[in-house]
Amino acid sequence: MKTNITKELIFDHFARKASPLQREMIEDWLRTEANEEQYYEWLEEWENKYPQYIAPTDQILEQFSTYLASHPHPIESTEEDAPVDEPTVARPLWSRWLVAATTLILLGMGGWMFKDNILYTTYRTAYGEIKTITLSDGSLVKLNTNSSLRVPRFGFGQHNREVYLVGEANFSITHTAEHQKFVVKTPKDFEVVVLGTEFTMYARQHNSKVVLKKGKVQVRYQEANKQKEVMMKPGDLVTIDRKNRVELKTTQQAQTSSEWEEKRFVFEETTLEEVAYLLQENYGLEVEIKGQALSERVIMGSFKANNIDELLQSISELLDIDVVRQGNHVQLADK
Numbered sequence: 497m498k499t500n501i502t503k504e505l506i507f508d509h510f511a512r513k514a515s516p517l518q519r520e521m522i523e524d525w526l527r528t529e530a531n532e533e534q535y536y537e538w539l540e541e542w543e544n545k546y547p548q549y550i551a552p553t554d555q556i557l558e559q560f561s562t563y564l565a566s567h568p569h570p571i572e573s574t575e576e577d578a579p580v581d582e583p584t585v586a587r588p589l590w591s592r593w594l595v596a597a598t599t600l601i602l603l604g605m606g607g608w609m610f611k612d613n614i615l616y617t618t619y620r621t622a623y624g625e626i627k628t629i630t631l632s633d634g635s636l637v638k639l640n641t642n643s644s645l646r647v648p649r650f651g652f653g654q655h656n657r658e659v660y661l662v663g664e665a666n667f668s669i670t671h672t673a674e675h676q677k678f679v680v681k682t683p684k685d686f687e688v689v690v691l692g693t694e695f696t697m698y699a700r701q702h703n704s705k706v707v708l709k710k711g712k713v714q715v716r717y718q719e720a721n722k723q724k725e726v727m728m729k730p731g732d733l734v735t736i737d738r739k740n741r742v743e744l745k746t747t748q749q750a751q752t753s754s755e756w757e758e759k760r761f762v763f764e765e766t767t768l769e770e771v772a773y774l775l776q777e778n779y780g781l782e783v784e785i786k787g788q789a790l791s792e793r794v795i796m797g798s799f800k801a802n803n804i805d806e807l808l809q810s811i812s813e814l815l816d817i818d819v820v821r822q823g824n825h826v827q828l829a830d831k
Contacts, residue, residue: 501525503538510542536614536649620644621663623780624804633657634670635678641778663777664698669711686717686736702773704736707747717742759802761810763795768828771795771811775826779804786829790817 501522508514509522525531621627621639629637629645633653639645643663648656657678669678671692680688682699693711698704706715708728715726715734719742726734726744733747747764763771769791772783781804785791795814801807808826812819820827 501531506535506538507542510539533617533649539614615649616646616660617649618644618646623778631659633672633678636668638666640664640666642780661697661699663700664696666694666696668694684736685740686715689714689716700773700777702770702777703738706734708732715742760798760800761807762798763814766795767791768793768795768815772828775804775807780824781821782825784825784827786827790828790830 505514505518506522509519514522526535619627619629619637619639621641621643623642625641627639629639631637631647631652635657637645637659640663643661643665645665646660648658653672653676657672657676658681659679660681660683662683667678667680667690669690669692675691678690678692680690680697682697682704684699684704686699686704688695688697688706690711690713693713694709695711695713696707696709698706706713706728708730710730713728715728717724717726717736717740719740724742726742728734728744731746733745735743768785772785772791775781775783793815795811797814799810799814801810805821808819808821811817811828816831818827818829818831820829
């Protein structure tokens with residue numbers, strides 16, 4: 497049977513006017529990802545056209561607290577003291593207030609918990625996975641392993657172009673006729689503001705960095721509770737450590753920073769300790785380095801590795817060290 501889903505039918509569904517058969521058709525239709533996006537767009541349009549009631553939970557709680565303060569209820573007798581055949585009485589008013597307030601709070605919490613799923617599309621990659629995403633404004637994002645990108649479902653490219661990155665990604669940003677800014681936010685109190693450019697952005701627990709290939713970007717960050725900014729030009733590298741200390745320098749990484757797309761690794765005076773963080777964040781490995789001196793040794797070079805075992809083998813050969821892997825645990829030690 498051909499499924500004919502229209503905006504009018506979806507609007508009837510939102511208004512609870514759809515028949516059981518129509519609801520079943522809609523469920524089948526929603527199994528297609530593109531239809532799911534259309535569904536949320538129509539949901540936004542319907543909610544703007546027919547605003548829904550928002551429960552005044554704060555007001556109700558305040559009224560409830562005022563009522564309890566002015567109507568203290570006596571402590572109920574225990575089951576042993578209560579008469580066996582005492583007739584049932586109506587539930588007191590304060591009890592009904594409590595039920596109503598609790599119900600509204602739970603409804604509000606439920607809506608808040610699912611808010612992000614409704615308002616945002618989140619793209620994720622597993623350990624060792626790379627994903628290419630084309631955004632609705634034409635911008636291209638290549639998401640590196642163990643990373644996520646959150647994009648607004650509604651109004652992206654129209655009202656704003658703000659995304660939220662955890663991990664690492666390459667961005668190729670499309671310039672708009674309205675010169676609309678593209679903003680990449682991170683969980684570490686720094687963001688990148690661009691108009692049209694190509695750059696690589698790294699936002700992980702250990703540190704963060706931005707490498708600019710083309711165009712012009714502005715890096716905004718927090719330092720001592722003050723908003724600061726750094727302007728970058730092609731070839732610049734900005735690194736931000738755990739204490740939000742910023743360093744700006746010129747680097748060859750502008751041409752090599754996205755080598756991970758081809759499973760190529762480029763180390764430019766990279767300490768073994770930094771490599772250990774890379775193995776942890778990109779592959780979920782627990783890395784143990786035997787000795788402080790070894791952790792400070794520097795790797796320089798470029799090589800290709802199709803999987804984690806090839807990467808570990810290359811590290812062993814470059815530094816002439818022993819690399820032992822048992823499951824997710826890796827031990828690095830001098831020979």
